[in-house]
Amino acid sequence: MQRLISYRHEGLSQWGVLAADGQSIYSAYDLEETYYIPLAETLEEFIETGEEGLLNLAKLLESNGKDKSVEPIPLSEVQLDVPFHPRRNILCVGKNYQEHVREFDQNKNAANPAAPIFFTKATTSVIGPDEEIDSHPDVTSQVDYEGELGVIIGKRGTDIAPEDAMKYVYGYTIINDVTARDLQKTHAQWFRGKSLDTFCPMGPTILVGGWPAPFTIYTRVNSHLRQEGNTSDLIFSIPKLISTLSAGMTLLPGDVIATGTPKGVGMGLNPPEFLKKGDVVEITIDPIGTLRNTVK
Numbered sequence: 242m243q244r245l246i247s248y249r250h251e252g253l254s255q256w257g258v259l260a261a262d263g264q265s266i267y268s269a270y271d272l273e274e275t276y277y278i279p280l281a282e283t284l285e286e287f288i289e290t291g292e293e294g295l296l297n298l299a300k301l302l303e304s305n306g307k308d309k310s311v312e313p314i315p316l317s318e319v320q321l322d323v324p325f326h327p328r329r330n331i332l333c334v335g336k337n338y339q340e341h342v343r344e345f346d347q348n349k350n351a352a353n354p355a356a357p358i359f360f361t362k363a364t365t366s367v368i369g370p371d372e373e374i375d376s377h378p379d380v381t382s383q384v385d386y387e388g389e390l391g392v393i394i395g396k397r398g399t400d401i402a403p404e405d406a407m408k409y410v411y412g413y414t415i416i417n418d419v420t421a422r423d424l425q426k427t428h429a430q431w432f433r434g435k436s437l438d439t440f441c442p443m444g445p446t447i448l449v450g451g452w453p454a455p456f457t458i459y460t461r462v463n464s465h466l467r468q469e470g471n472t473s474d475l476i477f478s479i480p481k482l483i484s485t486l487s488a489g490m491t492l493l494p495g496d497v498i499a500t501g502t503p504k505g506v507g508m509g510l511n512p513p514e515f516l517k518k519g520d521v522v523e524i525t526i527d528p529i530g531t532l533r534n535t536v537k
Contacts, residue, residue, distance in 0.1 A: 243298070244446035244528065245412070247284050247369075248319040256284045256324075257314075258302065259446055263530070265313035272301040275310050284325040284447070288411055289494045291396050295449060323369030324414060324447045327497050330361035331391075331441060332486060333418060335431065337476050337501025344509030357477045357485050362418070362499070363436035370445040373537040374419055376518055377437050381421035384516040384536070387502035388460035388468050388524035391416040392479055393447060394496040401487040406480035409492065412449035413456070415524050415532040416499045417442040422508050422515070442522075443497075445530045452528075458503060459525040462516070470503020 244259040246266060257266040269287070273280045278297050281287035287294050305311045335358035336342045343351045368374070376384050395411025418435065419442065425434030460468035477485070482498055507514045516522065516536045525531040 242448065242450040242452065242528070243302075244448055244530070245284060245287075245324065246444075246446045247322040247324050249322055250314060250319045254283075254322065256287070258298070259316075260313050263316075265315050266319065267302070267305065267311060267313050269298075271311045272298075272305060276301050276304045285328070285495060288325065288393065288395065291411070291494065321370040321445055323367055323372075324444050325495065326367060327364050328495055329493065330363060331367070331416070331497045331499055333360050333362055333435065333499040334358065334477065334482060334501040335360060338470055338474055338503045339476060340470075340504035341502055341506070341509075342476075344504050344506065353476050357482055359486065360431045360435065362441050363432075365438060366419075366436050366441040368439050368442050368534070370442070370532055370534070372442065372534060373439065374417075374442065374516070374522070374534050375437070375439040376516065376536050377421070380437065381423055381434075382515070383422035383508070383513075385420045385422050385507045386460060386462065386467070386516060386522050386524075387418035387420060387506055388458045388526075389416045389418050389499045389502050390456050390458060390472055390526060391443065392483075392498040392500060394483075394492045394498070395494055397491060397493055398487055399491045400489065401484050401492070403480040403484040406483035409483060410479070411494065412447040413452065413526075413529060414443055414447050414497075415445070415526050415529050416497070417522060417524055417532060417534065418499050418502060442532055442534045444532050448529045456526050456529075460505065461523045461525075462507075462514075463521055464523075467507070468503050468505035470505075472500065474503070475500060
């Protein structure tokens with residue numbers, strides 16, 4: 242298991258591997274230059290190298306573990322960036338936790354969807370850790386959060402069988418599917434209410450190398466716990482989502498699937514509580530990390 246991370250250090254955009262202690266980063270550039278095994282200039286490019294790239298990275302880390310020629314950079318000296326910029330719209334799933342279905346429909350007896358509800362978010366909505374979420378007060382008055390597990394596709398595939406789907410997963414990240422609820426209601430298709438600039442915080446890392454247990458999602462607003470959900474409660478599992486999306490539609494390396502949000506969103510509270518200027522939203526999924534953004 243490794244956690245890949247993008248960052249800015251001494252004026253340069255770089256990527257690397259988060260150390261086991263979570264407090265420092267091994268620069269991919271420094272590893273490559275020291276041990277002469279090629280990686281890639283950016284994480285976007287590295288994801289496209291697939292398993293071969295991950296094997297090369299493992300060799301570099303093993304070599305450095307023996308002679309420690311490359312010193313890690315303290316996390317306190319860098320500015321985190323979005324792990325990578327998806328080249329296509331983020332593929333999202335609505336109403337994929339039963340309790341969220343009930344709060345969204347405001348009906349405790351609401352039925353689960355018969356099939357996954359898919360929509361997308363524009364790539365221009367993507368921002369990284371610690372960047373500000375624009376509240377767009379001239380456009381909306383109902384900005385809401387949605388903590389979600391993001392699944393990153395690692396290789397090209399079409400008509401993927403559910404039993405083969407996990408072979409196409411490159412890694413995992415955290416996504417805040419920020420939503421303008423009033424726009425979501427006004428427009429029958431959710432794209433606009435989900436795609437305003439800064440409405441897709443993503444990061445802080447990409448977890449690669451597999452993870453055997455379900456993930457638990459915690460969302461806090463100003464340190465108050467709002468959401469707690471486990472991916473074992475997904476109505477449509479990750480293999481089901483990949484299989485359904487890929488039926489007749491090609492998935493590509495770097496595609497991102499936001500798998501849905503558990504109950505506890507602002508619109509589901511009584512009375513509803515939407516985000517306002519100065520609010521701090523923190524979404525934690527261990528061992529990926531905590532995605533933190535402030536509303537402006």
